[in-house]
Amino acid sequence: MKYAVLFAMLVCAITQANVNILPTPGKIVPATGFYKVGAGAEIGLDGTFSNHWKITFQPLEKELGDEGYQLEVAESGVTVRSNTEAGKYYALVSLKQLEGLATDGKIPCVNIEDQPKYGWRSFMIDSGRQYQKMDTIKGLLDRMALLKMNVFHWHLSENDGWRVEIKRYPNPTEIGAFIANGLEQHGFYTQDDIREIVAYAAERHIMVVPEIDVPGHSVAALTSYPELTCTGTAPHNYSPYLYCAGRESTYEFLFNVLDELCELFPSPYIHIGGDEAPKKDWKNCDLCQARIKELGLKNEHELQVELTNRLAKHLKSKGRKAICWGDVVTLPGQELEDNVVIHWWNYQRSKDKALREGIRRGMKVIANPNRYTYINFPQKHPWRGYKENRLFDFQTCYEKNPGDIRHPTAGEAKALLGMGTCLWTDHNLTEEWLDRRIFPRAFAMAEQMWSTAQHLPYEEFRARTYARESWLSGMGIGGDWAEEY
Numbered sequence: 395m396k397y398a399v400l401f402a403m404l405v406c407a408i409t410q411a412n413v414n415i416l417p418t419p420g421k422i423v424p425a426t427g428f429y430k431v432g433a434g435a436e437i438g439l440d441g442t443f444s445n446h447w448k449i450t451f452q453p454l455e456k457e458l459g460d461e462g463y464q465l466e467v468a469e470s471g472v473t474v475r476s477n478t479e480a481g482k483y484y485a486l487v488s489l490k491q492l493e494g495l496a497t498d499g500k501i502p503c504v505n506i507e508d509q510p511k512y513g514w515r516s517f518m519i520d521s522g523r524q525y526q527k528m529d530t531i532k533g534l535l536d537r538m539a540l541l542k543m544n545v546f547h548w549h550l551s552e553n554d555g556w557r558v559e560i561k562r563y564p565n566p567t568e569i570g571a572f573i574a575n576g577l578e579q580h581g582f583y584t585q586d587d588i589r590e591i592v593a594y595a596a597e598r599h600i601m602v603v604p605e606i607d608v609p610g611h612s613v614a615a616l617t618s619y620p621e622l623t624c625t626g627t628a629p630h631n632y633s634p635y636l637y638c639a640g641r642e643s644t645y646e647f648l649f650n651v652l653d654e655l656c657e658l659f660p661s662p663y664i665h666i667g668g669d670e671a672p673k674k675d676w677k678n679c680d681l682c683q684a685r686i687k688e689l690g691l692k693n694e695h696e697l698q699v700e701l702t703n704r705l706a707k708h709l710k711s712k713g714r715k716a717i718c719w720g721d722v723v724t725l726p727g728q729e730l731e732d733n734v735v736i737h738w739w740n741y742q743r744s745k746d747k748a749l750r751e752g753i754r755r756g757m758k759v760i761a762n763p764n765r766y767t768y769i770n771f772p773q774k775h776p777w778r779g780y781k782e783n784r785l786f787d788f789q790t791c792y793e794k795n796p797g798d799i800r801h802p803t804a805g806e807a808k809a810l811l812g813m814g815t816c817l818w819t820d821h822n823l824t825e826e827w828l829d830r831r832i833f834p835r836a837f838a839m840a841e842q843m844w845s846t847a848q849h850l851p852y853e854e855f856r857a858r859t860y861a862r863e864s865w866l867s868g869m870g871i872g873g874d875w876a877e878e879y
């Protein structure tokens with residue numbers, strides 16, 4: 395018996411070494427022989443492929459969820475079985491990987507059955523602190539497609555800049571998009587740009603979820619409309635400024651912004667932020683204090699929950715869900731609306747409290763703890779404003795991410811919507827740095843989001859990931875493979 399198990403493991407290890415697809419498919423059964431890829435055979439990330447491939451598509455006779463597929467590579471050709479467009483797409487992405495890593499154009503014959511662990515596999519880019527060009531955003535969507543990530547979380551407002559055109563309110567893009575002075579900190583996306591990105595993402599089976607961060611991180615918006623601050627004057631510096639929650643005009647502005655976002659983004663989810671909102675403004679504001687009294691709230695945190703609930707209710711009336719950073723549940727407060735999803739992030743300060751609170755309250759939770767899914771943090775060496783205590787490398791990310799819950803309790807299984815990774819652009823993390831932050835660590839994130847296969851030992855996972863370095867660089871995709879930064 396022992397030998398049989400060992401033998402099976404050995405066969406499995408050999409197979410996985412030859413059939414290198416990441417994230418690792420749930421089931422890989424080797425077959426004999428090779429499929430010879432014809433010259434000029436390509437698979438595009440928009441789901442198209444050249445007719446040099448001998449591919450047939452068949453219905454799937456098994457339940458593998460909304461994104462599952464079977465991929466059969468035989469000497470005579472390739473068969474893809476799926477009942478959804480997404481499943482078909484992911485089969486082609488797997489095939490693209492096999493083709494990309496093949497030697498002499500020979501793909502080993504194999505039978506693969508695969509479906510993701512989570513339906514929510516998000517990647518966030520912070521376009522607020524730094525503006526990225528349209529081509530850069532498209533490039534990020536291509537990278538996500540290669541990793542089978544399916545939610546592009548687009549952080550579109552920040553202290554340093556407001557990046558989305560809102561027709562009803564010109565000031566955020568005329569003023570707010572240009573308030574910071576750093577490199578790549580000026581610019582915004584027109585509504586046509588946004589539609590172009592949403593369409594480009596849809597071809598890659600990626601949903602775009604926009605974020606407007608409220609009530610903090612909003613200096614760009616509040617510089618554009620100082621009448622929405624507690625004092626009615628423009629902010630002079632960054633962090634403590636909040637939208638005044640005691641003014642009806644704040645709600646009117648935010649509802650109108652959300653209405654335009656709902657028109658631009660078909661996603662069932664809209665992210666309304668809610669993180670890091672120190673309450674000094676609200677403590678000193680007569681209007682905010684009057685609102686607290688009038689509603690019988692206990693404190694300023696409950697006023698933030700009230701504001702969150704009003705925005706969530708507005709989104710609910712439009713059939714959308716509201717995502718909020720975990721800060722809205724890590725302090726005691728009222729219940730949240732039933733369409734609110736918790737985005738668990740602040741592991742460093744409050745460990746898994748946002749997850750636990752989400753479970754206790756019967757809410758959905760996205761696991762995205764800053765340790766270790768914030769891949770803007772450097773790997774090995776302090777860099778600009780990132781100190782020693784923020785470093786984490788590829789191995790740490792793969793082995794120690796508290797958001798990678800492999801054996802969930804019933805409560806965790808019910809609550810977890812999926813996993814996310816974030817690429818913030820603090821400390822002038824300009825475009826030239828993005829790939830060096832993304833690779834190789836995003837492979838670890840993608841593995842944790844997607845793979846239902848047996849967890850590979852780190853050394854093996856590392857080898858399989860690093861086998862892609864030259865393939866990616868051939869596509870113009872960089873990385874920090876030496877883990878220098």
Ligand SMILES: [Zn+2]
Nearest residue numbers: 624638679682
């Ligand atoms: Zn106020």
